[in-house]
Amino acid sequence: MTHLRTRAVHAGQHPDPATGAITTPISQTTAFALGTLEQGAALFAGQADGYRYSRFANPTVAALEAKLADLEGAAAAVAFASGTAACSSLLLGLLQPGDELVFLGPLYGGTEGLLRGMGERWGIRVVDATTGGLAAALTPATRMVWVETLTNPTLRLHDLAEVARLARAHGAISVADNTFCTPMLARPLEQGIDLVLHSMTKYLGGHGDATGGIVAGSAELIAPVRKTGLGHVGGNLAPAEAYLFLRGIKTLPLRMAAHCEGALAVAQFLQSHPAVRTVHYPGLPSHPQHDLARRQLQGGFGGMVTFELARDERAEAARVLDRLQLFTQAVSLGDVDSLACHPASTTHSFVPQQAREAAGVGEGMIRLSVGIEHPDDLVADLGQALG
Numbered sequence: 093m094t095h096l097r098t099r100a101v102h103a104g105q106h107p108d109p110a111t112g113a114i115t116t117p118i119s120q121t122t123a124f125a126l127g128t129l130e131q132g133a134a135l136f137a138g139q140a141d142g143y144r145y146s147r148f149a150n151p152t153v154a155a156l157e158a159k160l161a162d163l164e165g166a167a168a169a170v171a172f173a174s175g176t177a178a179c180s181s182l183l184l185g186l187l188q189p190g191d192e193l194v195f196l197g198p199l200y201g202g203t204e205g206l207l208r209g210m211g212e213r214w215g216i217r218v219v220d221a222t223t224g225g226l227a228a229a230l231t232p233a234t235r236m237v238w239v240e241t242l243t244n245p246t247l248r249l250h251d252l253a254e255v256a257r258l259a260r261a262h263g264a265i266s267v268a269d270n271t272f273c274t275p276m277l278a279r280p281l282e283q284g285i286d287l288v289l290h291s292m293t294k295y296l297g298g299h300g301d302a303t304g305g306i307v308a309g310s311a312e313l314i315a316p317v318r319k320t321g322l323g324h325v326g327g328n329l330a331p332a333e334a335y336l337f338l339r340g341i342k343t344l345p346l347r348m349a350a351h352c353e354g355a356l357a358v359a360q361f362l363q364s365h366p367a368v369r370t371v372h373y374p375g376l377p378s379h380p381q382h383d384l385a386r387r388q389l390q391g392g393f394g395g396m397v398t399f400e401l402a403r404d405e406r407a408e409a410a411r412v413l414d415r416l417q418l419f420t421q422a423v424s425l426g427d428v429d430s431l432a433c434h435p436a437s438t439t440h441s442f443v444p445q446q447a448r449e450a451a452g453v454g455e456g457m458i459r460l461s462v463g464i465e466h467p468d469d470l471v472a473d474l475g476q477a478l479g
């Protein structure tokens with residue numbers, strides 16, 4: 093199995109030994125029969141393999157972990173009830189008071205809130221290296237470096253190999269949130285990054301019907317994340333949700349190709365429209381990091397497109413958004429359905445206005461999550477909304 097498209101279907105999947113069922117069954121059970129007292133003791137002592145209790149491990153969830161580990165080229169993975177549970181388990185499992193965490197922003201708002209809120213309350217120093225650069229921010233106390241493979245909402249990239257190299261030289265663990273790219277476009281572990289995480293809620297699920305998160309990397313790093321996140325925090329993914337992600341990932345390569353095709357068509361159309369001032373899309377030659385995007389992303393430039401209206405006003409954004417027919421106004425992303433949002437009043441409404449403007453998020457900005465509908469229909473819808 094060399095091609096990702098084949099692995100997305102088959103990895104982690106084995107016909108059920110009890111029945112031969114090809115589709116991984118939903119193991120809807122909390123506990124598993126231990127057998128005899130001595131067999132139970134061996135399981136709990138870690139001397140025998142097997143399932144005990146679904147918060148620790150569950151066969152449906154394990155199949156999903158194996159599939160995602162395979163796609164990211166990781167030795168191990170651990171799934172959680174949300175991307176946020178994955179982030180907090182990663183922090184709590186690997187850092188301790190006195191450690192320093194350096195991030196390159198802008199980060200997903202919830203992640204930055206988590207790092208600053210929970211991290212700092214637990215004695216972890218959180219340093220924003222976005223402006224000053226990573227090299228200048230690293231110190232001997234730096235234990236973790238955190239980046240996203242495509243940033244929200246302006247879709248910038250970080251050179252992952254360089255981030256990994258700098259982090260490693262300082263003995264820090266590098267983490268990449270690969271939610272916006274998925275392993276179809278970027279595989280951070282191959283660039284030397286230590287841990288990759290996803291909000292599976294977005295592209296991996298792909299149908300807007302399940303919340304989940306996952307972290308993948310070496311067995312040594314995943315073990316403490318699993319122990320803390322499942323054993324102590326209890327953020328385990330439910331087996332029924334794991335089934336939806338297993339099913340979603342089978343079509344991820346096909347969906348991602350359609351997202352990329354539609355997004356490029358939409359970005360090119362918007363760029364040529366007189367009511368639009370700027371389009372942020374890594375696949376456009378006008379993107380400031382187009383060369384890095386071509387080097388680092390494989391098979392496409394993603395399904396997210398952000399644009400700024402020539403009239404940088406909330407009323408103008410409302411005029412366009414409220415007229416869209418195929419794009420639904422919503423904050424999630426990565427669904428087969430196209431979604432649109434106004435970052436200044438939704439995803440970035442909790443960011444103070446000055447910081448929001450510094451991050452380039454104006455009142456006339458609109459973020460699109462381009463679905464898998466026919467690109468011509470999406471372009472026509474945007475055309476009629478822009479007027």
Ligand SMILES: *Cc1c(COP(=O)(O)O)cnc(C)c1O
Pocket residue numbers: 174175176177200202203240269271272290291292293294303304305
């Ligand atoms: C949505 C998202 C998260 C949080 O995931 P949830 O599943 O909503 O908890 C983290 N990072 C990125 C980049 C996201 O888009």
